[in-house]
Amino acid sequence: MSSDALALKVEFTGGLELLFDNKKKYTVSLPRTTDDAPTNLTHLILWLKDNLLKERPELFVEERTVRPGILVLVNETDWELEGEGDYQLKDGDEIIFISTLHGG
Amino acid sequence: MSCEKPEDVMPRKPRHDRGKTCHKCKTQPGQLIVRHFVYCKDCFFAHVHSKFRRQMPAREAYCQPEQEPSLSVAFSGGLGASVLLDLVARTYRREGARKPVWSPITAYYVETCAAYDGVPDAVEHVKEVVNGYRGIELVVLRLEDAFDTQTPLLALSLADERLPLSSSSSATPTDALRAHLAALPTPTARLQAISNLTYALVLRAAPSHAPILFGTHLTALAVSLISGVAHGAGYNLTPPARIVRPLCEISAKECAAYAHWRALRPLRSRGPPGMDSVLGITRDFIVRLDRDFPSTVSAVARTCAKVVPKRDSSSSAGAPLTCALCERPAQHGVLEWKTRTAIRSFSSDSEQDKTEGTAVAEELCYACHTMLTSRARVRGPSDVEQVLPVPSWTSSTIRARMRESVKDFILDDED
Numbered sequence A: 001m002s003s004d005a006l007a008l009k010v011e012f013t014g015g016l017e018l019l020f021d022n023k024k025k026y027t028v029s030l031p032r033t034t035d036d037a038p039t040n041l042t043h044l045i046l047w048l049k050d051n052l053l054k055e056r057p058e059l060f061v062e063e064r065t066v067r068p069g070i071l072v073l074v075n076e077t078d079w080e081l082e083g084e085g086d087y088q089l090k091d092g093d094e095i096i097f098i099s100t101l102h103g104g
Numbered sequence B: 001m002s003c004e005k006p007e008d009v010m011p012r013k014p015r016h017d018r019g020k021t022c023h024k025c026k027t028q029p030g031q032l033i034v035r036h037f038v039y040c041k042d043c044f045f046a047h048v049h050s051k052f053r054r055q056m057p058a059r060e061a062y063c064q065p066e067q068e069p070s071l072s073v074a075f076s077g078g079l080g081a082s083v084l085l086d087l088v089a090r091t092y093r094r095e096g097a098r099k100p101v102w103s104p105i106t107a108y109y110v111e112t113c114a115a116y117d118g119v120p121d122a123v124e125h126v127k128e129v130v131n132g133y134r135g136i137e138l139v140v141l142r143l144e145d146a147f148d149t150q151t152p153l154l155a156l157s158l159a160d161e162r163l164p165l166s167s168s169s170s171a172t173p174t175d176a177l178r179a180h181l182a183a184l185p186t187p188t189a190r191l192q193a194i195s196n197l198t199y200a201l202v203l204r205a206a207p208s209h210a211p212i213l214f215g216t217h218l219t220a221l222a223v224s225l226i227s228g229v230a231h232g233a234g235y236n237l238t239p240p241a242r243i244v245r246p247l248c249e250i251s252a253k254e255c256a257a258y259a260h261w262r263a264l265r266p267l268r269s270r271g272p273p274g275m276d277s278v279l280g281i282t283r284d285f286i287v288r289l290d291r292d293f294p295s296t297v298s299a300v301a302r303t304c305a306k307v308v309p310k311r312d313s314s315s316s317a318g319a320p321l322t323c324a325l326c327e328r329p330a331q332h333g334v335l336e337w338k339t340r341t342a343i344r345s346f347s348s349d350s351e352q353d354k355t356e357g358t359a360v361a362e363e364l365c366y367a368c369h370t371m372l373t374s375r376a377r378v379r380g381p382s383d384v385e386q387v388l389p390v391p392s393w394t395s396s397t398i399r400a401r402m403r404e405s406v407k408d409f410i411l412d413d414e415d
Helices: A016-020 A041-051 B041-055 B079-092 B123-131 B173-183 B187-205 B218-231 B252-261 B278-292 B294-305 B334-341 B348-353 B366-373 B392-409
Strands: A005-013 A025-031 A070-074 A094-099 B032-034 B037-039 B071-074 B105-111 B136-142 B154-157 B165-167 B212-214 B387-389
Touching: A005 A016, A005 A041, A016 A094, A025 A041, A070 B252, A094 B252, B032 B041, B032 B252, B037 B041, B041 B079, B041 B252, B071 B079, B079 B105, B079 B123, B079 B136, B079 B212, B079 B252, B105 B123, B105 B187, B123 B136, B136 B187, B154 B392, B173 B187, B173 B387, B187 B278, B187 B366, B218 B252, B218 B278, B218 B294, B218 B366, B252 B278, B278 B294, B334 B366
Parallel strands: A005 A094, B071 B105, B071 B212, B105 B136
Antiparallel strands: A005 A025, A070 A094, B032 B037, B154 B165, B154 B387
């Protein structure tokens, strides 16, 4: 079954959920292509900033990527192993954003 | 082709050196990159446990054979502390273990919500977390416990850098805590004060012969060392022997991954992010450094570990001084030191006032004196009136040192 949209599970933890209406888990739907290219993690980050982020974008996004101190897991794997923002999203992917700036 | 933006034309260097397979087991697909090395989940847990155990002290180094081998854990509820408590429990309280290496194990939690507006009390959450581990006791302290108003608290006037004594009008410990924090001149000083009070409360509550574990991970340690030097606390870069930091080789990223995969529930940071403070700015700098140059942060910690302060060895230095406020080792003569290192001027009127009354500046370390007297802006009229209630232990120490300094002039009752 093919569809024009990708269904993705997105989770925020470590205090990041406070920026997203204090809600940890979202299911979002993105087009398979963005700007004539397969939709990737950078597109998702910018989409989250424009559509779900409620306050203080500087604590989440910086120069089209996440702010330093945020660990991103793609299907339980460090996004640095998957190409970071260039990772092409697949239907059913689970993306977790974890803030490491908890304090002590 | 322009060279103005080399990132546009140069392929980015990958963050890992060798493939996507775990570099330990060489069979499983990698799931986390730690300083250029790829780990699968199982090997990552083994790697963290190994680093933790390597930093744990030998029981014999702290306990005489007749003493019970107590272990204290300073538990803030944050990321590092949650990982630390989990590692302690899995290592020393696992099912089927033989005679425990450490017993009792006590977690000390200091509730700091009274220091902030609108921050909820987290004691119930902490109880739930700690009680989830078998055989770990919890002691709950409160930041306001530092101000026991049953005996009158002393206060310091911050208008004069010699810090003359004044009286405190705070009726309750919470009032005194809030007055203490409100009197501090900068956001940096307020964060520093909360940290100092928490540290002193834990050290006073824990048994003196027991090591106290702090969940300071590598990233937080680098932040603490750099910001500590900026505060003027370079004399205390080396912690006392009681303080052990078993996560000092484990980064914030590793802690976050560990907490996520172990389903731990760290407390969110208390209070504001503190970006208007030295601590906040340093944290921002170190976290960026950690992302772009992952090995540099450990180099910061390793370099600072080699720094040993020159302790006062001359006979003129007198007995070793402990700061009356933070209770860390201090150098004598903070005012004289500052006279040599800073450009200052006094008006002639105020100079005369400074020769009268009892001043406390010489009982403090450089960092605490700077914390109380630094100014983020030009002093206004309201600052001149600031009176800072001091913790109970500071009041006791000042009274004892005042008695000591006049003991030769006190007449016995029989005379």
